[in-house]
Amino acid sequence: xxxxxxxxxxxxxxxxxxxxxxxxxxxxxxxxxxxxxxxxxxxxxxxxxxxxxxxxxxxxxxxxxxxxxxxxxxxxxxxxxxxxxxxxxxxxxxxxxxxxxxxxxxxxxxxxxxxxxxxxxxxxxxxxxxxxxxxxxxxxxxxxxxxxxxxxxxxxxxxxxxxxxxxxxxxxxxxxxxxxxxxxxxxxxxxxxxxxxxxxxxxxxxxxxxxxxxxxxxxxxxxxxxxxxxxxxxxxxxxxxxxxxxxxxxxxxxxxxxxxxxxxxxxxxxxxxxxxxxxxxxxxxxxxxxxxxxxxxxxxxxxxxxxxxxxxxxxxxxxxxxxxxxxxxxxxxxxxxxxxxxxxxxxxxxxxxxxxxxxxxxxxxxxxxxxxxxxxxxxxxxxxxxxxxxxxxxxxxxxxxxxxxxxxxxxxxxxxxxxxxxxxxxx
Numbered sequence: 001x002x003x004x005x006x007x008x009x010x011x012x013x014x015x016x017x018x019x020x021x022x023x024x025x026x027x028x029x030x031x032x033x034x035x036x037x038x039x040x041x042x043x044x045x046x047x048x049x050x051x052x053x054x055x056x057x058x059x060x061x062x063x064x065x066x067x068x069x070x071x072x073x074x075x076x077x078x079x080x081x082x083x084x085x086x087x088x089x090x091x092x093x094x095x096x097x098x099x100x101x102x103x104x105x106x107x108x109x110x111x112x113x114x115x116x117x118x119x120x121x122x123x124x125x126x127x128x129x130x131x132x133x134x135x136x137x138x139x140x141x142x143x144x145x146x147x148x149x150x151x152x153x154x155x156x157x158x159x160x161x162x163x164x165x166x167x168x169x170x171x172x173x174x175x176x177x178x179x180x181x182x183x184x185x186x187x188x189x190x191x192x193x194x195x196x197x198x199x200x201x202x203x204x205x206x207x208x209x210x211x212x213x214x215x216x217x218x219x220x221x222x223x224x225x226x227x228x229x230x231x232x233x234x235x236x237x238x239x240x241x242x243x244x245x246x247x248x249x250x251x252x253x254x255x256x257x258x259x260x261x262x263x264x265x266x267x268x269x270x271x272x273x274x275x276x277x278x279x280x281x282x283x284x285x286x287x288x289x290x291x292x293x294x295x296x297x298x299x300x301x302x303x304x305x306x307x308x309x310x311x312x313x314x315x316x317x318x319x320x321x322x323x324x325x326x327x328x329x330x331x332x333x334x335x336x337x338x339x340x341x342x343x344x345x346x347x348x349x350x351x352x353x354x355x356x357x358x359x360x361x362x363x364x365x366x367x368x369x370x371x372x373x374x375x376x377x378x379x380x381x382x383x384x385x386x387x388x389x390x391x392x393x394x395x396x397x398x399x400x401x402x403x404x405x406x407x408x409x410x411x412x413x414x415x416x417x418x419x420x421x422x423x424x425x426x427x
Contacts, residue, residue, distance in 0.1 A: 005131050006035035008060035008090075010081045012070035015152065017097045021066050021114065025095075025123075032124050034131055051193045053077070057084055062091050062130040064123075067111065068098045074226070074355040075159055075348065080187055080200065082106070091130055095123065104205075154178075155185050165349040169322050169336040176267060176343025184267040188226045189344060190233070196288055197233035200226040201423055202304075202354050209303045210310030212403050217299055223423040224296060224304045227344040227357050228365060229281065232266035234273065237281050248280040251379050253411060262415045267343040269363045269418040275386045275410035278366045278419040279379055285421070295368035296422040297377060298387045298405065305360070305390070306402035307353030314352035314359045319397045323350035324361035330396040341393055341416075360400040363418030364388040364408070371407035385409055392416035 007029055011022035022038060029036040037056045039049075057063065063085045065071070071078040085092055094102075094111035102111075112123055152160065158175045161167055167175075184190060188200025201223040211217045242248060243258060259272045273281075278295055286293040296304070305314050315323060321334030325342045328334030345357040352359045367387040370376040376384070385407040391400025394416045399406065408417065 004035045005061045006037050006056075006059065007127060007131070008057050008063045008081075008085070009036055009038045009066070010063055010071075010078050010085075011038075011066035012068055012073070012076050012078050013156075014068065014070040016068075016070075018066050018068035018071055021095065021097050021118075024118070025064060025066070028120055028124060029127065032128075034124075034127060048193045050187075050198075053081065054084070057081060057090065058088060060085075060090060062093065062127060064093045064095060064127065067094050067096045067100060067102070067106075069100055072100055072103065073163065074351070075163075075186060075345070077187060079103070083203075093123070093126060093130075154182055159186070162346055162348060165322075169325070169338060169342075169347075172346040173338055173342050176346045177265065179343060180265045180267045184343070186267075186345065189230055189267050191236055195236060197229070197236055197285060199233075199285075199421060199423075202226050202356055204300070204304050204354055207308065209306075209308040211299060211302060214310070217303075219300060219303060221425055222296075222300060223425065224300070224354075224356055225421040225423075226355065228269035228363055228418045228420045230266060230344060231261065231264055231268055231270050234270040234281065235266075237284055240284065242280060242284050245284070248283045249276075251381070252276040252279055253381055254280075255411070255413075259413055263341050265343065268341045269344055269358065271341060271363050271415050271418050272413045273417065273419065274413050275366050275408070276379070279368075281419075282421065292424040293421055294424070295366055295419060297369050298367040298374065298389060300422060301365065301367050301389045301420075302402060304354060304356055305352050309353075311353075312401055312403070313350075314356070314402060315350055319400075320350075323347055324391075324400060325358070325393045326361040326391055326400050327394060327396050331398070333397045338393060359390055359402065361391050361395075362393055363390075363416055364392045364406065364414070365390045366408075366417070366419040371405065383409065383411075388417065 009022050009025055012018045026036050026038045065082050082092060092109055094109055095114050096111050097114050099115060112119055158179055162175055188198060190198055192198040204222050204224055206221040208216050208218045253276050261272050282294045313319060319333055321328055324347055325338055327337045329337045341362055351357050367389055368377045369387055371385045371387050388406045388408050
């Protein structure tokens with residue numbers, strides 16, 4: 001028997017107006033005779049949460065997204081749910097409950113403004129048109145259905161604390177380690193339901209950007225992983241026999257031994273992997289997912305890091321202390337030097353214009369092209385040095401500038417060397 005047509009409600013669990021509106025919306029839809037999915041009511045204990053969310057979006061004819069400041073936080077699932085629905089051509093009705101700056105891709109969709117008055121009748125009529133039903137409109141005042149504020153879990157409290165730009169790097173470091181112990185719930189950090197790396201892809205739109213010291217280049221659109229590949233994700237490659245499968249290593253120099261990582265926390269970026277190992281990982285994940293996954297060129301990396309306006313760092317302006325895991329003390333640019341890697345994404349105030357984390361510091365990131373011949377992107381055994389970008393925990397502010405080019409021998413397994421993924425859109 002096919003599932004009845006339903007509406008998927010996307011919202012941020014903030015214990016405030018967003019969650020209250022989602023609860024009221026669910027009540028309104030049910031009373032109007034329209035099936036609705038909301039995670040609190042509809043996910044059974046023991047179910048794999050992410051898998052259920054994906055299934056229910058695909059089973060829905062419409063998504064209503066409750067737009068609030070927490071909902072637009074890239075650390076939350078709301079925007080990811082919306083982008084997934086948009087990619088599957090599922091209509092979206094945004095409902096504004098706070099005055100916010102909408103992301104570009106959402107600005108073209110006409111939204112209902114609930115910031116002053118809850119226009120339930122208009123919303124139910126709009127939903128009814130998409131669902132091809134005549135809703136029974138019997139509005140329920142928001143105050144009657146507003147739930148008690150939900151108590152945040154420890155992980156949610158820690159992630160909320162990271163959003164405060166006043167939190168200093170040593171505390172951020174502690175939070176990252178604690179999240180690893182209790183289970184880091186962020187998309188893009190661990191594994192999916194199939195035991196494969198759960199990559200949080202971020203779209204980098206097509207267009208021109210400033211490259212290096214003023215050159216204007218144009219790139220087609222592509223996707224970059226929000227975080228560098230983590231220890232947990234690279235471990236999945238090793239456990240799957242990645243080093244024992246010849247097809248991943250065709251034309252590559254396979255190392256004689258497995259890498260020995262200095263730090264093994266699952267939510268930290270993998271380090272001590274060479275360029276060939278990064279390529280083999282990309283081949284393996286491409287085959288497992290059916291996507292075209294590779295290392296970025298340095299041009300693709302730089303645009304994702306600095307946007308279109310030629311920024312010196314991923315954020316606006318000059319270097320800001322406490323915005324990245326680097327050695328600030330060497331040139332007296334700040335007081336902080338953690339002396340090791342840290343959990344990915346613990347400096348959200350230092351994210352790139354597109355929302356990518358750790359584009360400055362933490363680990364150097366391999367690029368696919370050669371340093372002296374940037375047009376050369378194919379693997380070979382020549383030993384020609386390959387580009388690395390972004391600086392690391394061990395280097396100072398000059399090295400972590402978005403335009404800084406560095407190079408390593410492709411067999412280098414330095415303790416500050418990691419990588420990030422690119423996924424090509426079909427054209």
